[in-house]
Amino acid sequence: MNLQEYSHKRYNILTQEWVLVSPHRSKRPWQGQQEKVVREKRPTHDSNCYLCAGNTRANGEKNPNYKDVFVFNNDFAALQKESPDFSEEDGLLVAQSERGICRVICFSPDHSKSLADMNPDDITKVVKAWKTEYQTLGEHDFINYVQIFENKGSVMGCSNPHPHGQIWSQSTLPNEVAKKDKSQKQYFDKNKRSLLLDYLKQEQAKKERIIFENDTFVVLVPFWAVWPYETMIVPKQHLQHIGLLNETQEYLFAEAISKITSAYDQIFDTSFPYSAGIHQAPTNGKENTHWHFHMSFYPPLLRSATVKKFMVGYEMFGSPQRDITAEQAVQRIKEVMS
Amino acid sequence: MNLQEYSHKRYNILTQEWVLVSPHRSKRPWQGQQEKVVREKRPTHDSNCYLCAGNTRANGEKNPNYKDVFVFNNDFAALQKESPDFSEEDGLLVAQSERGICRVICFSPDHSKSLADMNPDDITKVVKAWKTEYQTLGEHDFINYVQIFENKGSVMGCSNPHPHGQIWSQSTLPNEVAKKDKSQKQYFDKNKRSLLLDYLKQEQAKKERIIFENDTFVVLVPFWAVWPYETMIVPKQHLQHIGLLNETQEYLFAEAISKITSAYDQIFDTSFPYSAGIHQAPTNGKENTHWHFHMSFYPPLLRSATVKKFMVGYEMFGSPQRDITAEQAVQRIKEVMS
Ligand SMILES: O=P(O)(O)O[C@H]1O[C@H](CO)[C@@H](O)[C@H](O)[C@H]1O
Ligand SMILES: O=P(O)(O)O[C@H]1O[C@H](CO)[C@@H](O)[C@H](O)[C@H]1O
Numbered sequence: 001m002n003l004q005e006y007s008h009k010r011y012n013i014l015t016q017e018w019v020l021v022s023p024h025r026s027k028r029p030w031q032g033q034q035e036k037v038v039r040e041k042r043p044t045h046d047s048n049c050y051l052c053a054g055n056t057r058a059n060g061e062k063n064p065n066y067k068d069v070f071v072f073n074n075d076f077a078a079l080q081k082e083s084p085d086f087s088e089e090d091g092l093l094v095a096q097s098e099r100g101i102c103r104v105i106c107f108s109p110d111h112s113k114s115l116a117d118m119n120p121d122d123i124t125k126v127v128k129a130w131k132t133e134y135q136t137l138g139e140h141d142f143i144n145y146v147q148i149f150e151n152k153g154s155v156m157g158c159s160n161p162h163p164h165g166q167i168w169s170q171s172t173l174p175n176e177v178a179k180k181d182k183s184q185k186q187y188f189d190k191n192k193r194s195l196l197l198d199y200l201k202q203e204q205a206k207k208e209r210i211i212f213e214n215d216t217f218v219v220l221v222p223f224w225a226v227w228p229y230e231t232m233i234v235p236k237q238h239l240q241h242i243g244l245l246n247e248t249q250e251y252l253f254a255e256a257i258s259k260i261t262s263a264y265d266q267i268f269d270t271s272f273p274y275s276a277g278i279h280q281a282p283t284n285g286k287e288n289t290h291w292h293f294h295m296s297f298y299p300p301l302l303r304s305a306t307v308k309k310f311m312v313g314y315e316m317f318g319s320p321q322r323d324i325t326a327e328q329a330v331q332r333i334k335e336v337m338s
Numbered sequence: 339m340n341l342q343e344y345s346h347k348r349y350n351i352l353t354q355e356w357v358l359v360s361p362h363r364s365k366r367p368w369q370g371q372q373e374k375v376v377r378e379k380r381p382t383h384d385s386n387c388y389l390c391a392g393n394t395r396a397n398g399e400k401n402p403n404y405k406d407v408f409v410f411n412n413d414f415a416a417l418q419k420e421s422p423d424f425s426e427e428d429g430l431l432v433a434q435s436e437r438g439i440c441r442v443i444c445f446s447p448d449h450s451k452s453l454a455d456m457n458p459d460d461i462t463k464v465v466k467a468w469k470t471e472y473q474t475l476g477e478h479d480f481i482n483y484v485q486i487f488e489n490k491g492s493v494m495g496c497s498n499p500h501p502h503g504q505i506w507s508q509s510t511l512p513n514e515v516a517k518k519d520k521s522q523k524q525y526f527d528k529n530k531r532s533l534l535l536d537y538l539k540q541e542q543a544k545k546e547r548i549i550f551e552n553d554t555f556v557v558l559v560p561f562w563a564v565w566p567y568e569t570m571i572v573p574k575q576h577l578q579h580i581g582l583l584n585e586t587q588e589y590l591f592a593e594a595i596s597k598i599t600s601a602y603d604q605i606f607d608t609s610f611p612y613s614a615g616i617h618q619a620p621t622n623g624k625e626n627t628h629w630h631f632h633m634s635f636y637p638p639l640l641r642s643a644t645v646k647k648f649m650v651g652y653e654m655f656g657s658p659q660r661d662i663t664a665e666q667a668v669q670r671i672k673e674v675m676s
Binding site for chain 2 (some may be wrong): 003006007008009010011017020022024025029030032033076077078079080083084086090091092093094095096097098099100108147149150151154155156157158159160168172174175176177190195198199202223242275276277279296297310312313314316317319320321323324
């Protein structure tokens with residue numbers, strides 16, 4: 001079989017869903033929407049930014065003069081701590097309360113930066129803060145899952161260019177996490193080994209989709225990647241969640257993040273937008289031995305700094321579809337990686 | 339329980355997934371990306387448009403002087419008819435060939451129109467063409483599913499404003515269809531009744547989410563809607579696919595489409611972008627009695643003609659999330675409906 005030439009589908013072992021791959025399709029002309037490119041250099045402090053140190057936020061609170069990382073409760077949280085508890089099934093109308101805590105994390109006081117231009121030492125501080133949040137939020141009885149993520153770039157719905165991410169923690173497992181929980185459990189129960197670790201070993205033997213490696217982490221384009229330049233950071237040791245990282249591993253995780261985010265910026269010579277997120281063990285008090293934490297990057301750009309991949313019609317009603325193969329993406333990322 | 343006030347989740351009986359609803363969140367300020375509004379009136383014929391009658395397409399073929407609907411093979415098809423047949427499982431790397439035929443359907447020769455400003459009689463011609471395509475494509479041995487859809491507006495990845503839709507037909511069931519196939523089958527096997535018909539009866543009794551009704555169709559906002567103004571057209575009779583529509587029903591389907599698309603244009607006084615699609619019985623030669631066809635509209639706009647809902651970070655890694663409730667959307671659509 002030739003996966004670089006013919007339309008085919010690939011199976012995502014984590015979500016148990018398929019992605020349609022159309023390698024021959026990247027030749028089609030594009031007359032559609034063009035995104036704006038922002039190349040202007042931002043100031044290191046912006047008095048209108050509600051995330052900069054010392055500034056006042058929309059709700060009237062004043063940010064401290066923070067020096068590295070700053071975490072606070074989201075002023076417009078999607079999840080409420082105080083929702084009353086209910087579960088209703090009225091025939092085919094099924095609803096349940098969902099309680100939660102939403103946090104915002106500023107990665108740096110420097111308004112002009114992004115993870116891509118921070119050094120691994122500074123990113124390590126972000127990793128440490130994520131770790132603390134995962135642990136502290138997880139301690140609440142009513143919090144059973146902590147979703148850490150970042151939306152970078154206005155094309156990814158980000159409304160403020162200040163380097164920051166979010167943490168939404170909640171009572172139940174969101175859809176994507178529930179799927180991965182199930183697949184990893186099925187595999188672990190059957191094989192007594194981590195699904196992702198076995199997958200990683202295959203990728204290490206094949207060497208076709210690996211972009212970067214250090215002592216603890218591998219950055220690769222998963223075989224079933226959906227987004228044009230989607231990547232995944234996977235630990236080489238069986239770590240269920242980031243709470244288990246030791247000091248060295250924290251740094252090595254930061255190094256992997258630094259490597260891939262700065263490579264992204266090179267691909268189209270632009271501050272590359274993406275959504276990134278960490279999937280890890282629920283904080284439900286169970287052992288969750290089957291979990292293997294990983295961080296994924298979903299960057300939308302396809303052809304240039306201004307033309308993105310649209311996940312629309314067919315993708316919404318059918319399956320996700322991609323135009324370049326995972327292997328072509330690996331080549332491109334490796335070319336630009338320093 | 340008060341579904342208009344507290345964060346909660348609702349269950350989609352068709353996909354068996356959840357949507358997170360945050361009714362309190364629509365108050366948050368927006369400083370993020372603004373979409374372009376296109377209000378300029380387009381000409382009825384554009385010599386640069388590769389879909390207008392008589393014009394030459396990117397691949398050199400010339401369009402006929404069509405008078406109503408025109409269907410042709412996609413010049414840059416994502417699915418190929420000639421892909422070799424394979425199914426490979428190399429450990430955790432699983433891939434399969436996917437063969438298919440992709441078609442483009444021009445709804446009208448009039449470049450300035452959209453479904454929203456076509457009358458039910460003209461939309462009936464589109465319905466008839468969909469019906470023919472569903473039947474003809476479905477007759478191929480290697481085609482087991484026919485996905486009819488439309489991407490409207492550049493924000494939905496549409497690269498040409500000429501009124502048109504697409505049809506991607508293929509060998510296997512795409513993810514979303516496989517989910518709905520499973521749920522409808524489970525329900526039908528257990529209850530010997532159509533899942534969607536039972537749901538419809540509940541909605542008809544409640545009258546809270548119904549927008550429009552004629553003799554054969556109901557337009558409603560499903561209880562589990564994800565997109566701010568998402569709607570669904572459901573037949574009141576148990577029809578597995580559009581191939582079963584008689585002449586009257588074809589017209590009544592067109593009327594329902596006309597009603598909802600023209601209402602959309604009123605909400606923010608703009609040509610409302612969306613992706614729409616029909617989910618219906620596979621063309622796999624089986625009975626598929628459990629299927630109940632329906633057409634869904636996924637419009638992205640949230641606050642105005644320029645501010646859309648972003649399905650990013652949390653939505654990609656967790657679950658889809660919405661800020662206004664389904665019931666609030668119903669109120670708004672009914673207000674503007676003529
Ligand atoms: O086929 P088109 O109109 O060029 O392309 C559009 O619709 C397709 C099907 O939903 C998507 O895969 C593309 O990303 C989108 O730009
Ligand atoms: O919370 P923010 O940054 O205002 O909002 C952004 O991220 C959220 C979480 O992915 C999304 O629900 C919003 O649509 C998006 O605009």
